[in-house]
Amino acid sequence: MTTGRRVLLILLAFAVGAMLEGGCLLSPRDPDGPPSEDETEWETPAYTSAVLRNLKNALEGESIGNYKDCFTEDFRFHVDPSDSLDAGQEAEERYANWTLSDEETYVQNIFPRAESISLTLTEVEDDFPPEGDDIYRKDDYELVIVWKTGDLTEEVVYKGQVTLHMRYRDTGTWAIYKWVDRRTEYPEYDTWGVLRGDNRG
Secondary structure: OOHHHHHHHHHHHHHHHHHHHHOOOOOOOOOOOOOOOOOOOOOOOOOHHHHHHHHHHHHHOOOHHHHHOOEEEEEEEEOOHHHHHHHHHHHHHHHOOEOHHHHHHHHHHHHHHEEEEEEEEEEEEEEOOOOOOEEEEEEEEEEEEEEEEOOEEEEEEEEEEEEEEEEEOOOOOEEEEEEEEEOOOOOOOEOHHHHHHHOOO
């Protein structure tokens, strides 16, 4: 064996030993997810159901980054027409041209004031084309927020129905690109859309 090959083998032996002692340098990493410094649960949204679980976990865990990553960059929100009519002259300011930036702003406004958030989604209808990359899912929702003001708390319930349009992206993941909010048979409760309008700015 030549000296050069002997040196190479010694170097390889040292490298293998270092990897075994300190952990393999080529060990697989966790699937890509949103950059988050909190402990909110997140799973790679390879399926549309995972998007909804991430949405629920982000709200209940009050994680702005995880919440935002449930949506596409061209996201749009559409309020119930009755909510828009009820807003009168303020409707445009509250709801018009709602983008991902507005979506991020409203959660930034509610999280510091919420002692707790609880979301329940009940599936009503879905549309899964056999080989499609664009689907919708319709759910009844109940969003319960316990607001805190000093030492006082108040529980407020928001109810309605949401149609979530989701798109399969080049990254191999799903995300929401359109949210259509509708009232249901509970007129005594505000919708999620009203919550958004109250916290847009």
